[in-house]
Amino acid sequence: MTPDNVDKFVDYVVSAVRRIRGMEMSRGIEKYKSAWKHVADKGFADLNPFMECRYNERCRSYDCQMLVTSVAVKRCLECVKLWRPVFNASKIREDERTLSKFKGNAYCNSPEIKRRVA
Numbered sequence: 001m002t003p004d005n006v007d008k009f010v011d012y013v014v015s016a017v018r019r020i021r022g023m024e025m026s027r028g029i030e031k032y033k034s035a036w037k038h039v040a041d042k043g044f045a046d047l048n049p050f051m052e053c054r055y056n057e058r059c060r061s062y063d064c065q066m067l068v069t070s071v072a073v074k075r076c077l078e079c080v081k082l083w084r085p086v087f088n089a090s091k092i093r094e095d096e097r098t099l100s101k102f103k104g105n106a107y108c109n110s111p112e113i114k115r116r117v118a
């Protein structure tokens with residue numbers, strides 16, 4: 001390595017570090033924890049194994065990009081895609097929990113009616 005190359009290399013490393021420092025961690029999905037296991041084909045529970053101080057447990061896509069370019073973009077595109085399946089799984093679980101045998105059929109929505117008939 002020549003002195004010119006060393007300067008270019010250092011400049012390159014400094015610009016890379018600056019760029020990474022300007023990025024944020026993808027937030028993943030921190031809500032609906034009970035539904036995370038129901039989307040195991042698309043995502044996993046990141047239990048923060050390295051005790052990172054910027055986040056705690058959350059669900060991430062298997063293809064999570066981990067870093068996003070700005071604070072305004074909170075989740076990477078892959079975790080954005082995962083949000084709907086997690087949300088839907090949480091609603092199914094919530095419906096299962098809240099359906100009471102004392103609730104009249106007239107007050108049930110269509111998924112509840114289907115569950116009663118089945």
Ligand SMILES: [Zn+2]
Binds near residue numbers: 061079080
């Ligand atoms: Zn992500």
